[in-house]
Amino acid sequence: MISIYHNPRCKKSREGLTILEDSGQDFETLKYLDDTPSPEDLKIIIKKMGIKPIELVRKQEQIWKEKFKSKDLSDSEIIEALHDFPKLIERPIVINGEKAIIGRPPEDIKGIL
Template structure:
């Protein structure tokens, strides 16, 4: 089965995770999620598969998160809408492996998907 990584090439953690996936011998699809943004439905699927809430996946240190008031809200639907509209708000890297998904920050989190 092919694994997918939501990847930002400027992110050192994402590059480490991508390298680890490739070293594992698994088939990997690399998705530059800033150029090919996930839909709200795809984000919801990642949350379901990972057990996270939208606020767990929010890249809260992005200035846009502050500008939109997302750091202070507990409105998960509002956070999802914002991430679908502005993919820069999605923390990375996200790795999807069938029915499992994981935010791999720090990079060694990917090991749980390679067992």
């Protein structure tokens, strides 16, 4: 099953959702701001993406600048920050089986379908 971690207020996330809807494939929409992924789920997503946790962080968010930017954080601490402040998670995230991507630009989602 394809999943999209979605924020309805985000234009790129809405564009990603439209790509999935237009694909005709079954998928589930996870509103990650309402139902935050656990640290373990975040580790799995990061592993499927083949990235470092810092690459999943929205570094321009005010909360990142105020609380974390000047700190030398471990991967585990970054994952905890993403869990505690889900607004920091890049979006949209699309997962299809053992692959996952950040849909930026949204057209990248087509490559995982």
